Structures are given as structure tokens and as C-alpha cells.
Amino acid sequence: xxxxxxxxxxxxxxxxxxxxxxxPTVSHEEVNxxxxxxxxxxxxIEDGVIKEAAWEGSGCAISLGAMSILWEKLEGMxxxxxxxxxxxxIIEMLGVPISKRRMKCALLCLEGVKNALK
Amino acid sequence: xxxxLTKIRSQFPILEEVIYLDNAATAQTPQIAIDAVSEFxxxxxxxxxxxLHPLAExxxxxxxxxxxxxxxxxxxxxSEEIIFTGGTTEGINLVARSLGExxxxxxxxxxxxxxxxxxxxxxxxxxxxRTGAExxxxxxxxxxxxxxxxxxxxxxxxxxxxxxVTGLSNVIGVRPPIEEIIKKAHAEGAKVxxxxxxxxxxxxxxxxKLDCDFLAFSGHKIYGPMGVGVLFGKKxxxxxxPPFQTGGGMIRDVSKDGFICADLPEKFEAxxxxxxxxxxxxxxxxxxxxxxxxxxxxxxxxLIQLAVNELGKIKELxxxxxxxxxxxxxxxxxxxxxxDLTDILGEKGICLRAGHHCAIPxxxxxxxxxxxxxxxxxxxxxxEILRVRPSIEDAARVFS
Numbered sequence: 014x015x016x017x018x019x020x021x022x023x024x025x026x027x028x029x030x031x032x033x034x035x036x037p038t039v040s041h042e043e044v045n046x047x048x049x050x051x052x053x054x055x056x057x058i059e060d061g062v063i064k065e066a067a068w069e070g071s072g073c074a075i076s077l078g079a080m081s082i083l084w085e086k087l088e089g090m091x092x093x094x095x096x097x098x099x100x101x102x103i104i105e106m107l108g109v110p111i112s113k114r115r116m117k118c119a120l121l122c123l124e125g126v127k128n129a130l131k
Numbered sequence: 132x133x134x135x136l137t138k139i140r141s142q143f144p145i146l147e148e149v150i151y152l153d154n155a156a157t158a159q160t161p162q163i164a165i166d167a168v169s170e171f172x173x174x175x176x177x178x179x180x181x182x183l184h185p186l187a188e189x190x191x192x193x194x195x196x197x198x199x200x201x202x203x204x205x206x207x208x209x210s211e212e213i214i215f216t217g218g219t220t221e222g223i224n225l226v227a228r229s230l231g232e233x234x235x236x237x238x239x240x241x242x243x244x245x246x247x248x249x250x251x252x253x254x255x256x257x258x259x260x261r262t263g264a265e266x267x268x269x270x271x272x273x274x275x276x277x278x279x280x281x282x283x284x285x286x287x288x289x290x291x292x293x294x295x296v297t298g299l300s301n302v303i304g305v306r307p308p309i310e311e312i313i314k315k316a317h318a319e320g321a322k323v324x325x326x327x328x329x330x331x332x333x334x335x336x337x338x339x340k341l342d343c344d345f346l347a348f349s350g351h352k353i354y355g356p357m358g359v360g361v362l363f364g365k366k367x368x369x370x371x372x373p374p375f376q377t378g379g380g381m382i383r384d385v386s387k388d389g390f391i392c393a394d395l396p397e398k399f400e401a402x403x404x405x406x407x408x409x410x411x412x413x414x415x416x417x418x419x420x421x422x423x424x425x426x427x428x429x430x431x432x433x434l435i436q437l438a439v440n441e442l443g444k445i446k447e448l449x450x451x452x453x454x455x456x457x458x459x460x461x462x463x464x465x466x467x468x469x470x471d472l473t474d475i476l477g478e479k480g481i482c483l484r485a486g487h488h489c490a491i492p493x494x495x496x497x498x499x500x501x502x503x504x505x506x507x508x509x510x511x512x513x514x515e516i517l518r519v520r521p522s523i524e525d526a527a528r529v530f531s
Binding site: 016017022025026047048049050071072073074075112114115118 | 468469470471474475485486487500501529530
């Protein structure tokens, strides 16, 4: 199955939630040192729930597309539940098998969100 | 005489599967060299030196024979100037540790260039931290050519111990004027190390004519096996330098209080060396030696010029550095990340490489985060190069 599905490409070309956040509880930069992809994740947290989320960054279609797709789920999610998300959850959201060589790209968003919540 | 590509390619069955344009990372190995490694294990496998049995003698002969072949390949005056290493990285680390820690002191300078691969940067940065030596940099112009006036001014300031420079960029294929650099450095009493990891596969090397003090390259980039490399060093320098690693194989005598080193080249070859790989490298060099360097250069130059012309037709594409590259060229395409492009091309069986190619300072200088690299070898064909542009254009359509 082609990695570059309409959905992933649509998120890459029209990223959701890609902006600054006025007053984040936490901002975290996650970098893939192997390729230079960079994501900065901003989260506003209230009573253990992600009230508002936003992100900025640059990278390949898979890392940015995955970030955009993940963003759509983040707002309203309990922190605990978010921190327990797994690689499988992200791959399921992407809806295509991810090859080993692109796994780091696909999971950069998850690493970023988890590290932001640490 | 031009190269017989059908005959050359018959040595590389792997090339029937893919269009392999990632030769700067590693070159494919001719069947005859692959077989030589197997044959060594089947017929001659033993540890080298001092084994008083026939297999050890056979293995030692094969290993020392490989050293002779390498010595002739780069025209070193003495075969003991050839140290077998694990690769270019180990060769540079050896010099940085051994020469660096015995001779360099605070305030001495090591000169590098923006073109360098990380393996010719980080050993010197480590040395800087350990000894207080300084690292000075020669920048490039927008075409990727070294600003030679910067070398002049650094040398004028004095205290330069060593200039360590690539013979051929692994990213933009630019070829620094190493003969001129060596002459200028020597005039000021500085030594010169050439990182020949890329150079050795594409151009003839004559260390006596160059008069370089050290030169390092890897076996697997010149069609040999992985895990073996070569450090050349001038005999009188290697003799005066302390050992890099110590242990078995490199000693004359050991007591509970100390040890005496063996002579060259064993002094720098602690532990069991990569014997089978050295034998494979010898056969790869013998195989390469059947061709005239002039024919190789002519063929590869034609391929690179064709690639430059073809890629130039893609309007979103920016070629990094000069159009007169050798071996490798790198580019970016507006709107497509190199990882996405290289992945899509890979799906079509075209193997290029994406990223910073272990040259982050160069990418920063060129103001790009990452690039896609096309790098050729002796066996590549014009037909293969012609397959690249349509595939990139297909990929561009996915993202438009």
C-alpha cells in the first residue's frame, strides 16, 4: 500500500493545528537528529486534560502529516491517556503500514507529545 | 579505450535488482572479491603472525600480500607505511590520538574545511578538548570551492600543526586542490592529512607525488569489503608516533611494568586484524587495476554531466555547489523533503540517499537542512541516470 495516501498528503499540505499558542502550560521541541526534522509542541493543560494544543516545525511529509493527524485527537484528551499512547495507536491513525526506515518519522510526533508531558 | 560496461556489470549481480546510485555511502563489491573472502575462510583461515602452522603461514602471506597491493595502489615508498584499519574513520582517529596527543599543545592549530565529513571533524574537536589545541576553518564559496586565501591567512598567523582536508567532497563532489594545499602547508612546517574516502574510488592516488603526510580511505568505498580501511603515513612520522590502541599483535615485549612496541606496521595494528577483508580488498584493487584511470574518469565524468543536465531540467530543483562535481552531487527540490523523495525513488528501485550525509556544517553553510545525493560508481550507465529525472518528476506530482 502506498505510504503517501490522500489523507497523509492532505494533512501535509494543509497542516491542522500548526500555529503558536498564546499561553501554553508546556512547550517542547522534539528533534530527529538523524534527519533534522523538528517539531515544537505547545500544550495548554487544565485539570489533567489537554485544553488546547498547537505545533510548529519542519520536516518530511510523514513526520508533519502524522503530527497533524495526531493533533486532531489531542484537544480534550486526558493527560494520563495521552501519555500512555503507543506506536501502534499512531500507525492506526495513519492507516498505512509504516516501513522500518520511516518509523522514526511517523513517531516523532508521539515522542514529542510524550516528552512534553514528562 | 572505453570501459566495457556489460563485462563490468557481470561482476555485480546485485545491480540487476536496482539502480544503485548511493556509491558514496558504499560501493558494491565484484563477485571475484566476494568469492575471495569466502575462499579465505574456506581454505586459509587462521590468525596472522607467529602461528607456526601451515594455515597461519598461508593467512599471514595473504594478509601481507594485500598490504603490498595497497602500497602499489597508492604508490607508497614502503609497504610498512600501509596500516590496515577498520576504515577511514579509524585512520583519522588514529592520527588525531597518536600524533595529536604526543605533539600538539595548547595554542597549536589544526585546520579543517567546511567540506569535511564528520569523521574528519569530530576527532579533531575531541583533540581540541583534550589538548587545548585550536581548530581553524577554511570556508567555501557558493560553488563549493575552498577559499584558498583563508588557508593563506591561517598559515600566515603561524602555529599550524596539521591541515586535515578531504580529497573529494562526499556531498557536492567538489575536489579541493590538495597538491597546492600540501605545498603551502609544508612551506609553513605544517603536516597534511588527506581524507581520501571518496577520492580513492574516483581518481588515481600517488602519495609520493602528492607528498601528503597521511592519507586515509575505506575498503568498501573502492569496491572492497566493509570492515577494512587503510591509513598511509610517512614512515618517519609513524615511527615517531606512539601506538593508538595497544594489545596483542603490536608488541615486541611485555612485562608487568611496561611494554615495547613492535615495528611498523604491526605497531598500529593491535588485536586481530581484518584479514579476510584485507584479502577481499586486495582482489577488489586487482580487479579495479585492470582499468585505466583515464577511462574511469572519462566514464564517470560523462555520467555526472548527464545527471547535471537531466536534473537541471526539473524546475523545482536546486543543485548544491558546483556543476563540475566528481563522484557525487546533491540537490534539493522545493516542496519535497529529501526523505520523502528518496523513499519514493527507493520504491521504484532507484537507490539515492537523503539527509545531511554526515556533513552538517556543510549543510548549514549551504543553508539547507538536508539534501538528496546521487553518487556514481564505475558500473553505472547512462540508461540508469536517464531513469532518475522521470521518477523525480513523478514524485513531484504526488506533492504538487
